[in-house]
Amino acid sequence: MLATNQERAKRVLLWLLLLMLLLPAVQAKFRLIQLAPLEGNFAEQAPRAVLNWQKLRDNTYQTDLERYLETRLGFREGLIRLRNQLRFTLFKASSSPFMVIGQQGVIFQDYPIKAYLGLDTIASLQIRFRVKQFKQVQQDLAARGIPLLFIMAPNKARHLAHLLPPHLPTPRLGQSNYEVFTAEMRQQGVALLDLNSLFKAWADTARYPLFSWGGTHWNAVGAALSADTITGRVEHLLHTPLPRLRAIGLPVITDTARGMDADLSRPLNMFQSLSAYPSVYPRLGPAPARPGERRPNLLLVGDSFSWGLMFFSPFIQHSFAPESRLWYYNSTVYLPDSFEHKDPAGSEVKKLDLRQQVESRQIVLVLVSEGNLYSREFELTPRLFDLYHPQSNEDKERIREIERKFVSQQSWEAQTQPGFAERMHEQAVATYYLEQ
Amino acid sequence: MVFSSTLFLFYFLPGFLLLYYAVPTRFKNTVALLASLGFYAWGGLNFLALFLGSVLINFVLIRFMDATSERWKQRIFLIISILLNVGMLFYFKYANFFLDNASALRSYFGGPPLTWEKVVLPIGISFFTFEKLTYTIDVYRGVNKPLKSFADFLLYIMLFPKMIAGPIVRFHEIAGQLTDRTAFDTVDQKLAGLFRFVIGLAKKVLIANVLGEQADIIFATTPASLGPATAWLGAVAYTFQIYFDFSGYSDMAIGLGRMMGFQFPENFNNPYISRSITEFWQRWHITLGRWMRDYLYIPLGGNRVKPSRLYINLWTVFILSGFWHGAAWNFIAWGAYHGLFLILDRLFLLRISQRLGALSIIPTFIVTVIGWVLFRAESLAQALAYLRAMVPQAPTAATLPVPYFTPEFWTILALAAAIAFVAAWPRAERAELGLLATSHFSFRQAAGLSTVTAVLLLLAVSYVAGSSFNPFIYFRF
Structure with missing residues (x-):
């Protein structure tokens, strides 16, 4: 009798283990338990595999189905979080190849680190040529009464270098693209607003950090200081005052990161959130109007730093005309109030009439971060150069x-x-x- | 379909097991055969007809062989069967290699290069060809009677747990189980099988894949820019990667077999604690070593020939073994390298290792690591360049810094080394063998085993779900 009971109990164990193998498929089909979705740049759900004889023979059906089942697997969110949590807890490792966990838990993105260390350098001949080309375009637009300003976005890895993991190589001083580019720009007299160097100066006096611990971009404080500086520079270039924002009280200090302040920490996808540093959010409101103020029509061509000028506080919306547009990576056109709102008049830059678009603006700002310096201002400069100087x-x-x-x-x-x-x-x- | 894929783990395997356990005994072979056909067709639908045709012809030839009592006629059927199987292997696996080399030779002498449509390698051909040959030869030798049912023969060749990457099960090892497995159809066997499967899965995804990522990075670096320390580290990482990958696969196959009532032979027995290369080949890919011994080395004369002939035979067998692993010069060099050490063992190395005792594990391991460089490299030229990087030659190379490797990599490397070498301590080896061979558990033992299985399964599955880096090395062969 004892032996039979033992057999029965062992059978139960076996079936429980087999159930472990079966449950993910059941959950995939019926979603019995709701789990929080994954955040960040994980593979999107693959489409349902289409079965036909040809696809079976060339093995694409099999590959498609495997991918489909992989991305829909039940409890996938929990399983991925388990793996990420284990790797972080045991090894302080991020499971994303694009993220680096620095000292004191500060998170960095990989490519700005490479840019800071000088590991992605461009040949000096190319840099001289690109700066010369940009300078030429700047002059071409200036001749049409449109100032073009190059804004160098700050690099978190450069400003919080003391918090980078200690195993990283020593930066090649003076050799990073940022250093060579800005030196060349100054030498050729390009209109440049170097926020990298300004951040260095502000860091010594600012009451609050200028970067969040869990984001890759400037935080609300850094964005506010930058926006104010940019507005001042635009006023100078256009010889006209712009509506401004100003502080209307003490900033909000909270443990809950907002918006882009957690754009690296959230995609870590772990069960337990990292212990966050407090985040600071300035409270801003319209500054008193000044005589002669106007809101110029802006074209902002930039990378993801651009969102910080719109969403922490509505700088672009407040200081510039409603017709202003963001050309995100010189690829997609956004209204300046939300990344949900692409321009209904046409959201693909390449389909727009470049001359008409640019020449209808009163100011053009190019906002580029260090890691994107290789991109020739997201190919805007060569396009404008070709427009005004077609090759004979x-x-x-x-x-x-x-x-x-x-x-x-x-x-x-x-x-x-x-x-x-x-x-x-x-x-x-x-x-x-x-x-x- | 690899064993560590989502499709296999959560759909194919539980679906198959539920059906296999639910049907009466007389239908189990049918279920296993249908599942095996589906498993093979999933990755090689285009080759299924060719594959089934070759198995059918082989089956008929052996029936004819059995039907005749005259030895010379039996010999003719044997030769036809061998030519058919080896010819297929030769065509699919080696045609590109020979044509590539012929083309290069022609170009060298000023002729135009040859052009041909590349031959695609059917999945698992190296393994199932050897199994078909064992059936032919075992029946010819009178070791076993031929199977009466074609379905049983097909099941022997196609049994999905071992079809793609072994273990190479010789016909006489499994002949009885193809028709009657009741002796092994117990809940303890199934629990032990699942445990073994999960151990293999964990070895693959928790250890081999982590080491493989770094080994791949190092082997992809130009050898000249590697310092000797980094080059050695890459070679050692690969040494453990291939062991945990391949032995993990074998564990999964053996475990699946046990869950179905089959007893497949062991394929690995702690190879890195070997004290000589001769011993290494008794512990590494055991079923291939036995196959080579029984169906190649012994027919060539075995040990009962004069020493010079014996050395030539040994070397031939190992060069062919290298060639079996891959149609490229680096695999041939790898086989020749091991063959050379087997000859040196017989000449004098075994005596030295006997004197050294347990210390001889170290030089044997180093010889093995160097061998794996030949195996891992993309070409013989790359292997030689990599081997040069492992030798401190110029002061600049010696002082090249070792790049940063994550604590995870070092931890897994240390864990891999600990698992690989712990069996050098005899008590540990006995305990491990005892655990793997146990076929009866008390409830407490079963509960402990099930808990370990569940935890390892959860861990391994979390890595499977979270990682797209999941290729099996041995699928190349």
Whole structure:
């Protein structure tokens, strides 16, 4: 009898274990338990696999179905959180390859760190050429009465370098793209607002931190100081006052991070939130109106730092005309009040008439962070340059000539490397325009 | 469909087991066969007809062989079967290799390169070809009578737990179980099988994958920019990765087999505690070693030939073993390298290792690590460049800093080393073998085993769900 009971009990154990294997599929089908969704850049749910003979034969149906089941797996959210929590608790490791856990639990994004350390450097010839091209575009727009201002966004890794993980290499002083670019811009007389250097100055006097511990961008304080500085600079360029915001009381200090202040910490997707540093949110309201104030029509071309000028407090909305637009990464057009609102008149930059768009503005701001310096202002500068200085046949022939010369100087082995032709072409174009 | 995929773990496996356990004994083989056909078709639908055809021809040939009493006629059927199976393997696995080399040779002498449509490798061909050959040869040798039912034969070849990457089950090891598994159809066997499966899964996803990520990064770096310390670290990481990956797969296959009532042979027995390369091959990929011994080395004359012939035979067998692992020169070099050490063992190394005692584990391990560089590299040239990087040659290379590796990597590496070497302590090895071989548990033991299984399963599954880095190394072969 005892043996039979034992057998029965062991059978129960076996079936419980098998149930563990079965439950995720049951949960995937019926969603019996509701779990909080994952945050951040996780793979989106794959579409349902379509079955047909061809797809079965070429194995795409199998791959599609596996992907579909993988992304819909029951308890996936909990399982991923379990793994992330374990890796963080045991090894202080982030399960996202794009995030780095620094000292005192401060979280950094990977590519701004590389930019700060000088691990993504661009050749100096290219930098000189790109700055020269930007300067030319700045002059072209100035001739049409439109100031173009380059705003260098601050880098959290640069300002909180003392909190980076200690194993990282020493930064290559003076060699990062930011340092070389801004030095070249100053030398060529480009209109530049370097918030990186301003943040360094403010950090010594600011009462509150300028970056959040769990975000990659400026926090509300950093954004407010930057917005005020940008507005002042625009007033200077346009010789006209703009409506401004000002502090209307003590800031709110809270343990609950808002908006972009948790854009790195939330996607860690763990059971237990990291112990957060307090976040500071200035309370702002309209400053008294000044005589002659107007709200210029702004075109802001920028990366994700742009959102901080709109959502912590409505700087763009308050100081600039309602027709103002954000060209996010020079790709998508947004109204300046929400990232939910793309421009109903056309949200794809490439489909717009560039000349008409730019020349209908009163001011153009380009907001670029260090890690995006390679992007040539998200390709805005080359497009504008081509618009105002289309290449003649003579230009093209001369560029080809230089390119041929460069190619002939390279070894056979170098010529077989991927991307060789594109590199030679870029180098020839840069050399040609620098010769002008 | 890999064992650590979502589809297998949460859909195929529980669905199959529920059905397999629910049907009466006489239908279990049918369920297992249908599941195996589905499993193979999932990844190799285009090859299914060819595969089934070759199995059918093999079955018929062996029936003819059995039907005749004249030895010379039996021999003809044997030769046809061997030619058919080896020919298929040769065509699918090695045609590209030989044509690539012929083309390179032709170009060297100024001719135009050859062009041909690349041959696609059917999944698991290396493994099931060897199993078909064991059936043929075992029946020819009179070790076993041929199976009466084609379905049983097909099940032997196709049994999904071992079809893709082994263990290579010789026909006589499983012949009886194909028709009667009642002796192993107990709840204890099933619990032990599930435990073994989960151990394998954990070895794969918790250890091998973590080490593999770093090993991949190091092997992808230009060897000239690696310092010797980093190069060694990459080689050691790969050494443990391949062990935990492949032995993990074998554990899963053996565990699945046990849950179905099959007893598959062991494939690994703590290979890194070997005191010589000879011993290593008695502990690493045991079923391949036995296959090579029984169906290649012994027919070549085995130990009963003069020493010079014996050395040639040994080397031949190991070069072929390397070639079996992959159609590339680096695999051939890997086989030749191991073959060389087996010869050196017979000449003098075994005597030295006997004197060294347990200390000989260290040089044996180092020889193995170096061998894995040949195995892991993408080409022989890359392997040689990597091996050069492992030797401190110039002061600049020696002083190249070791890049940063995460605490997770170091912890898992240390854990892997501890698990791999703990069996050097005889009590630990006995305890491990005892646990894996146990076929009866008290309730307390079963509860403990089930708890460990549940925890490891949860951990492994959380890594499976959270990680897209999940390839099985041995699917390359």
